[in-house]
Amino acid sequence: MISFQQADISKNSFEGLKDLLPTILEMITAQNISFRNSGYNDFSGGYKRFYKLIPEDMLKSEAKSVILQFKRYYNIPDGTIMLVQIQSSIIEPSTSLSSSRTSVTGQGIHTDGHSQAILVCLERKNVSGAENSFFKDLNGTEQIGKGKILNEGDAVLFRDNELYHYVSPALPKDTSKLMRRSVMLVHSPADNVLDGTISKENSLGRRESFVKLRNEQGGEVKKQKDLDDARDDACAEA
Numbered sequence: 001m002i003s004f005q006q007a008d009i010s011k012n013s014f015e016g017l018k019d020l021l022p023t024i025l026e027m028i029t030a031q032n033i034s035f036r037n038s039g040y041n042d043f044s045g046g047y048k049r050f051y052k053l054i055p056e057d058m059l060k061s062e063a064k065s066v067i068l069q070f071k072r073y074y075n076i077p078d079g080t081i082m083l084v085q086i087q088s089s090i091i092e093p094s095t096s097l098s099s100s101r102t103s104v105t106g107q108g109i110h111t112d113g114h115s116q117a118i119l120v121c122l123e124r125k126n127v128s129g130a131e132n133s134f135f136k137d138l139n140g141t142e143q144i145g146k147g148k149i150l151n152e153g154d155a156v157l158f159r160d161n162e163l164y165h166y167v168s169p170a171l172p173k174d175t176s177k178l179m180r181r182s183v184m185l186v187h188s189p190a191d192n193v194l195d196g197t198i199s200k201e202n203s204l205g206r207r208e209s210f211v212k213l214r215n216e217q218g219g220e221v222k223k224q225k226d227l228d229d230a231r232d233d234a235c236a237e238a
Helices: 011-018 064-074 218-237
Strands: 002-006 025-028 083-091 116-125 127-129 132-135 154-159 164-167 170-172 179-188
Touching (some): 064 116, 064 179, 127 179
Antiparallel strands (some): 002 154, 025 083, 116 179, 127 170, 132 164
């Protein structure tokens, strides 16, 4: 169910991927839209999010070995839609955030709404905390094994539709220096983030979040929906 491994990626590849950071990037079979259902993510789900694409040449070089390692491990069929993400959590030195532990995901214990996942640590500098843990339940009473800190080059593969995962809060070891934690994630299958539906293969659900970004982004969401509707009407008339 959970496998900790070394990422199938060279040091030079890490340097290439890190050149993209700290920008958050996503790639969904050459689509730049992520629409995760709020049934999995009550904090930041339920509305369309637009991102830059990871450059195709990087997907065919630096990131390719990780994607193939993931595909081989789970015997994922050719043609499967995958979601590839690079995310970075940064705390600037000597700020209010540097003196207290801060969530690196904005979520508690959760599922991402897919079937399989791999998480690779690309960079971990001046970080205290940010330990990865897995649970059988959303309340965190049934932990699976012990939590583990992923250092640079470490990877964990897990069944996203069979368990919940969590990353503990983090803070800088030295508050006078920059803190940065960067990870690469790959999920499969990812058809459901193209249209915001619930996956037929993942029924784990989510915990309620006091803050819901889809409510705070309501105006922008409505504006985008109006643009989408106008575009669809124009296509229909054509």
